[in-house]
Structures are given as C-alpha cells and as structure tokens.
Amino acid sequence: MTWRHVPYQSNPADLISRVIYSTTLSTSTLWWKGPQWLSQEQFCWPTTEVNIPTDKLEFRNVHVACLPTPEDIAQRFSTLNRPIRVIAYCRRFIHSCRHLKANRQSTTLSTQDLDQALTCCVKMVQQISYAQEMKNVMEKQDVAASSSLNTLHPFIDKEGLLRVGGRLQQSMLPYQAMHQMILPSNHHFTKLVVSADYLRLHHAGPQLLITSLRQNY
Numbered sequence: 001m002t003w004r005h006v007p008y009q010s011n012p013a014d015l016i017s018r019v020i021y022s023t024t025l026s027t028s029t030l031w032w033k034g035p036q037w038l039s040q041e042q043f044c045w046p047t048t049e050v051n052i053p054t055d056k057l058e059f060r061n062v063h064v065a066c067l068p069t070p071e072d073i074a075q076r077f078s079t080l081n082r083p084i085r086v087i088a089y090c091r092r093f094i095h096s097c098r099h100l101k102a103n104r105q106s107t108t109l110s111t112q113d114l115d116q117a118l119t120c121c122v123k124m125v126q127q128i129s130y131a132q133e134m135k136n137v138m139e140k141q142d143v144a145a146s147s148s149l150n151t152l153h154p155f156i157d158k159e160g161l162l163r164v165g166g167r168l169q170q171s172m173l174p175y176q177a178m179h180q181m182i183l184p185s186n187h188h189f190t191k192l193v194v195s196a197d198y199l200r201l202h203h204a205g206p207q208l209l210i211t212s213l214r215q216n217y
Contacts, residue, residue, distance in 0.1 A: 010035035010046070074125065074189040080196035083189075085109065088117035119159055121189060122181050126162045129184040130154075134162055154182060177215045193217065 012031050025031055037045055077083045088109050126134065133143045137156050143149050153165035163179040171178060183190045197212050198204065204212070 010037070074121070074187070074192070077192065080192040083121055083192070084114055084117045087120050088113045091117060091120070119161065122183065123160055125183060125187055125189045126181075129187055130162055130182070137162070149182065152182065155179075174215075180214060180217050183217050190217075 010030070012034060015025065015028060015031055020028075029036075033039075073083060073087075077086075092107075092109070092113065130149065133147055133149050133154060134156065136143050137154055143154065149162075154162050155165045157163050157179070162182045164182060165179065168178045183193065194209070194213065198209055201208060201212060
C-alpha cells in the first residue's frame with residue numbers, strides 16, 4: 001500500500017466539509033466518481049515531493065522508565081510481607097487507574113489482595129529461574145533430563161504457576177498440598193518464604209518447618 005498526498009481540490013470528502021447545495025452535489029462528478037486521475041494509470045497519479053529540513057530539527061531529551069526485573073524486586077526486601085504488600089498496592093493502583101472512581105476499591109488490602117500478590121511474586125520468580133522448563137511445559141514437551149524439575153512432572157495451572165504433578169493427584173490432599181508451587185532453593189524470595197514460615201511457627205524445628213512449607217511449596 002502506497003500513501004499519496006491528495007490536493008484538497010481532488011478530495012471528495014472536502015465537499016461535505018464546506019457548504020454545498022444538494023443540486024450541486026447531485027451533479028458533482030468528483031463526489032460520485034472521484035477525481036479524474038483516479039481512473040488513469042498509477043504513473044499518472046499526482047505526486048508530492050516532501051523535503052524535510054535537516055539543519056533545524058528539534059531535539060528533545062527522552063526519559064525512559066525501566067521497570068526492575070522480578071529478581072531485583074525480591075532482592076530489595078528482607079521480609080516476605082514487604083514485597084507482597086508493595087505488589088498488592090501496585091495492583092490496587094493499576095485497578096484504580098483502569099476504572100471509574102465509583103468502582104475503585106478501598107485502600108485497605110484484603111486477604112484476596114495479598115494472596116494474588118503472593119501469586120504474582122511466585123510467578124515472577126519462576127519465570128526467571130525456570131524459563132526453559134516453563135517454555136517446554138507450555139509447548140507440551142518434557143523438561144530436560146538435566147533439569148532439577150525432571151522428576152516432579154511439572155505443569156502450569158490456570159494462573160500461570162508452575163506446580164508439581166505426579167501421582168499425588170490421586171490422593172485426598174488439598175489442591176495446594178497435592179500440587180505445590182515450585183520455587184528454586186537458591187533464590188532470595190525462597191529464603192523469605194522459609195523465614196516467614198519459621199517466624200509464624202515460633203521458631204519451629206526443621207521437620208515441622210519442612211512439613212508446613214510443603215503444604216504450599
């Protein structure tokens with residue numbers, strides 16, 4: 001498709017933008033058939049040379065806002081509650097910007113808000129640490145034999161989270177314990193999760209802590 005500049009004398013739409021009598025419009029060849037050159041070969045169509053001056057161009061400084069990577073977000077905090085609340089408020093802000101004031105949510109974070117923010121955190125960490133594995137699962141391929149997830153039979157749920165598969169789906173366990181979310185052992189966010197559960201259980205021993213963590217991770 002080639003763009004061509006059309007002079008206003010050859011533009012049928014220009015007739016409507018000005019005052020014109022119906023009798024004149026009914027006999028207007030330009031309105032009913034278009035400009036005469038339109039019925040000719042393309043090499044006969046009018047062309048307009050556009051010369052853009054290069055000596056007096058206007059230069060402006062452009063400021064680019066770059067979002068930090070998900071890993072950078074996790075590294076900024078020393079407790080699990082902080083990144084979850086930050087992301088929850090970010091989601092609340094986005095929701096408020098997209099909706100009218102009458103439909104805006106309250107400023108108080110609900111349990112659902114915090115759960116959704118936690119899901120976002122886990123999803124971002126998984127996208128960094130298990131990018132290839134998630135790509136394989138989405139393409140319905142087996143993960144590489146060298147991957148640490150090879151024996152976990154991972155799958156991606158409806159929320160986009162990478163979860164453990166396998167024969168536990170035949171059990172009567174709750175969904176979270178049956179298909180735990182997968183986290184990398186060496187990621188800072190995982191350390192925040194373990195630390196938060198450790199404090200929640202009042203400095204529980206290793207076995208109790210692992211049992212509690214495996215209800216979700």
